[in-house]
Amino acid sequence: MFKFTEEHEWLKLDGDVATVGITAHAAEQLGDLVFVGLPAVGDQVEKGGSAATVESVKAASDIYAPLDGEIVAINDAIAADPSLVNSDPLGGGWFFKLKLKDKGALDALMDEAAYKAMVG
Template structure:
């Protein structure tokens, strides 16, 4: 499964027509210690670019946007008790939510890992 990235530092991993979404290791590092994650409700329809979640570090709150449109099928409820998982495994167990995609072609506009790495190096 390939992982794609947005300029807002979300990652998307497609499995069939379900996309798993989280924040990149770069973003988790920039945020510092994550202490709270507010996730969308299952069943919610999200438009690409809409605010989907909020991640709070010790210092500040940051929005997480839906990288693609779809309906929320699952959220990572473990983050409620263990928000630090976002720092420990941002692109693994620290995933945020899953979406049933409404338009797979939206993925085409996102960066692959190499392009994202280059993007981050330029920041």
């Protein structure tokens, strides 16, 4: 089951590890990505802090950590080919896996219906 943040990230939980990416809406708004900067495995991230960067032809944007936790895996495929984020944002375009400090914090995030209502 996907959860969503107001910053247009999605999370998919497996045990206490959440796979994190950006939504199709966010990918569409950013436009074709030409660069993705990923965190390092082992990095501790805090909710709302910058965890990754993405760059389109025109602009740079931060991808925020959706919750507190530790980076346990990164998707090197999107660093090699940023267009994966545009073509398959909810699948092959994932960014990193985050071992959640508090699994319960996930409950506060939006479900798909709430996210869809937010982006309109």
